[in-house]
Amino acid sequence: MAQPLTPKQKEVLRFIACSVSVQKMSPTIREIGRHFGFSSTGTVRDHLRALAAKGYLARARKKARAIELADAACGIPIIGRIAAGSPLEANENIEGFLRPEEAAPLADDVFALRVQGDSMSGAGIVDGDIVIVRRQKQARQGDIVVALVGGEATVKTLRKQGSRMWLVPHNKKYRPLSCSGSTVIAGKVISVVRRYV
Amino acid sequence: MAQPLTPKQKEVLRFIACSVSVQKMSPTIREIGRHFGFSSTGTVRDHLRALAAKGYLARARKKARAIELADAACGIPIIGRIAAGSPLEANENIEGFLRPEEAAPLADDVFALRVQGDSMSGAGIVDGDIVIVRRQKQARQGDIVVALVGGEATVKTLRKQGSRMWLVPHNKKYRPLSCSGSTVIAGKVISVVRRYV
DNA sequence: TTGACTACCACACATTTGTGTGGTATGCTG
DNA sequence: CAGCATACCACACAAATGTGTGGTAGTCAA
Structure with missing residues (x-):
């Protein structure tokens, strides 16, 4: 999964990752070759093969621009626990990867809301934060929900007591x-x- | 920028957005056509033209899988202020779009850290949160920084007093x-x- | 009615693009 | 030494893919 790459392979992988984030599509074999000054498409294919074999990308056969980067290549490494003395650069500390879509998941029934006020500050949601909300009519005890109270949207924790439901703020002022x-x-x-x- | 779409155009745009997020590449004209049962590539091209004209996507000429979604098509709408009485679905409330890369920006010098402990809970950073960090040796007064103190990483606010620097927690317990x-x-x-x- | 826009079809064509085959040269390791 | 991986080249080929031309049919507003 995290096999070491040669410097050249790192360069190629980096170029692909940059292309994807800038142009929003993976480069073609010839675009990669042009960037590095390769005059043969075979050269690029060899590099892609090596990167695929080491688990840094996947390729769909016969499809154009079909390089798919693995998490290790396109995600932000999440460092969980730092053993005292070990540098932050060390690979052993990597707990996983945060992919952009994970932080802000794309879906039809998702929207975001800019938080106003401090009624949830006790739960770490403060003024100016953006909460990402999945549209749904039902929620469970303990869920943090967006509710419409008299036409105004508020963010609160849902509590159920018998048949009674409460919208609970996380701030003693409210x-x-x-x-x-x-x-x-x-x-x-x-x-x-x-x-x- | 936010011109209304016909139902059919919405369908096509939605299919493209789904393809991008699932397959991580934009579909080809023929893939779109196949999905909708179109027997002509011209039909798809007409739809893409209409969507491009309305600002929902951009296309690079002569390139394969080169559909680039605009923010309005690939971002999560951020709803800023809700006028009392207006429904959450209303378009007028949209303040902007949150793109996945914005929430978790991709770069070489960026990493993420899972927060342990509650020393920053007053600033809305609580146990289990993921902070995204840009590697840099310098920081300014008021910045929230990751510092290595005796080999341990901690998240604190940086304060400068004359030549003295302090790492300030946001919790009275510390x-x-x-x-x-x-x-x-x-x-x-x-x-x-x-x-x- | 005319003109627009939408929503489709058929078919031809030129490029783009991935793949295959067969080489060369270098360095490393057993 | 042979074997293997890396790092390149040249060239051919078929499939994938975007584009162009020219249609039909329906709706809607001027």
């Missing part, structure tokens, strides 16, 4: 809301993204 | 650390991602 007939659950918060300038 | 010679700044936190099960 009080739980009891769900009335006009309260509608718009969706469930599946992810939070915050960007710093 | 005390600021004065930066000593062995303290190294590993990078700056540029984004935080949290996923709920």
Whole structure:
């Protein structure tokens, strides 16, 4: 899975990853060759074969621009626990890879909401954060949901007590809301993204 | 920019977006045609032309699988402020689009770190969160940084007082650390991602 | 009615693109 | 030394793919 690459192979993989993120499509064999000054398509194919054999990419046969990068090549390495003394660069600490689509999953029934106010600050959701919400009418006890209360959208935790439902803030300054007939659950918060300038 | 689409055009755009996210490459004209049962490539081309004219995608000429989705087609709509009474589905509330790469930017000098502990809970960074870090040795006053203190990585806010530098937690349970010679700044936190099960 | 836009079809054509075959040269390892 | 992997070349070929031309039919507004 994480077999070492030769410097040349690293270069080629890096070029492919850059192409994908800039042009939003994988390069063709000839585009790769042109970039490195290769005059033969066979050369590029050999490199792709080597990279595929080492698990850094997958290729669909006979298809144009069909290089698919593995997580190790296109994801951000997630470092879990740092053993005291070991450098952050060390590979052993890599717990997995965060793929862009994982952070902001694409789907038809997903939208994002910019959070206003501090009613959920106790749960780590603060003013300006973007919450990503899957549209659904139902939710379970403990889910963080977006609810429409009198036409206003709010982010709260859902609590059930018997047949009663509550929208609970995570900030002592605010009080739980009891769900009335006009309260509608718009969706469930599946992810939070915050960007710093 | 946000011109309305006909139902058929929506279908086509949706199919392309799905293909891109599943197969990680845009479909060919013939793949689109096959999916919809079109027997002519010209039909698909007409649809692509219409979608391009309305700003939902861009196409590179003569290139295979070269459909590039615009933000409106591949990003998650960010809803900023909800006017009381207006439904969440309304288009007027869309403030922008969150693209996957924006949430988890791809670059050579970026890594992610799973946060342990609650020392930054006051800043909305809680246990289990993933912080995305740009590798850099320097940082400015107020930046949230990852620092190596005695071989351990910690996330703190950087404060400067004269020539003195402090690593300040956001939780009253912990005390600021004065930066000593062995303290190294590993990078700056540029984004935080949290996923709920 | 005319003109637009949408939504399709058929077919031909030129490129783009991946693949296959067969080489050369270098360096490393058993 | 032979065997193997890396790192390149040249050239041919078939399949994949985007494009062009010229149609038909329906809807909708001026």
